Amino acid sequence: MADEPQRHRIRIECPECGNFQLEPAMVVSTQCRNCRAGVSVIDGKGVVRKTSAVRIAKSQSDAEPEPSTPPPAPLAPSSPKPTFLETLQRLLNPPAPPRELTCFACKHEFTASGNAQSSQCPKCCGYLSLLDHEINSLWERSIKTCGNVLICKNGIFNAASLTCHQLTLLGSIHCPVVCSGDLVIRTHAKINYPVRCRNLMVEKGSRVEFLGTVHAETANIRGTVRGQLTCTGQVTLEKRSQFHGLVRTTSLVVQSGANHFGTVEIISADTATPPTI
Numbered sequence: 001m002a003d004e005p006q007r008h009r010i011r012i013e014c015p016e017c018g019n020f021q022l023e024p025a026m027v028v029s030t031q032c033r034n035c036r037a038g039v040s041v042i043d044g045k046g047v048v049r050k051t052s053a054v055r056i057a058k059s060q061s062d063a064e065p066e067p068s069t070p071p072p073a074p075l076a077p078s079s080p081k082p083t084f085l086e087t088l089q090r091l092l093n094p095p096a097p098p099r100e101l102t103c104f105a106c107k108h109e110f111t112a113s114g115n116a117q118s119s120q121c122p123k124c125c126g127y128l129s130l131l132d133h134e135i136n137s138l139w140e141r142s143i144k145t146c147g148n149v150l151i152c153k154n155g156i157f158n159a160a161s162l163t164c165h166q167l168t169l170l171g172s173i174h175c176p177v178v179c180s181g182d183l184v185i186r187t188h189a190k191i192n193y194p195v196r197c198r199n200l201m202v203e204k205g206s207r208v209e210f211l212g213t214v215h216a217e218t219a220n221i222r223g224t225v226r227g228q229l230t231c232t233g234q235v236t237l238e239k240r241s242q243f244h245g246l247v248r249t250t251s252l253v254v255q256s257g258a259n260h261f262g263t264v265e266i267i268s269a270d271t272a273t274p275p276t277i
């Protein structure tokens with residue numbers, strides 16, 4: 001009766017953000033308490049709930065009701081005709097070109113549908129989030145996605161790590177960064193942690209101080225940078241840019257009016273190890 005033993009609970013990992021939470025052993029579906037992602041539970045493992053495909057617009061609940069809008073279509077298991085939502089979504093999100101992905105776990109490269117929000121590595125079955133994130137306030141959860149991340153002017157990324165495809169930084173970041181694509185910096189920033197990216201782009205008027213190492217394939221500097229940069233490809237200091245510190249690269253281009261204060265080490269392309277992304 002009142003002494004019913006506490007129900008057996010299981011630990012579910014959120015497939016979106018990696019947050020762990022306890023759920024009753026019989027749970028089939030839950031919501032991540034950290035990122036609010038819908039999570040289905042299959043064999044004690046969290047997987048992304050497929051039903052939440054309605055990511056097209058903000059909820060209209062507090063906007064004025066639209067009388068002509070039909071109620072959300074129930075989840076027909078296999079309706080041959082596209083639902084209103086599917087049609088709407090197709091109009092708003094035309095099919096994107098397929099995306100090239102690299103598995104975080106085994107580095108296997110494969111192609112996923114351009115509109116997918118998550119994918120699974122065909123080789124190791126590892127889960128990959130494809131979600132984009134826009135951060136415009138304090139953010140304290142790590143992100144691991146093949147999507148893009150925008151840290152807005154008021155965004156403060158203060159978690160353990162950030163792994164994404166393209167990162168655009170207008171705010172601040174306080175953790176190691178790994179980008180499989182471009183890292184675009186458009187702000188004054190001090191980055192205290194190691195950074196790995198494919199292409200480092202520091203935009204005009206930006207001033208960046210890297211206190212950790214920076215590894216990239218290529219770098220285009222249009223602003224002012226202080227730090228230690230290792231590139232397996234070309235580093236370009238564009239017009240009126242400044243670089244203070246060590247540059248290790250296979251080739252350095254200094255355009256007119258650009259300045260490098262520090263050491264250049266030219267490394268051969270064979271010995272240069274590409275950044276592990």
Ligand SMILES: [Zn+2]
Nearest residue numbers: 014017032035
């Ligand atoms: Zn989560």
Ligand SMILES: [Zn+2]
Nearest residue numbers: 103106121124
């Ligand atoms: Zn894999």
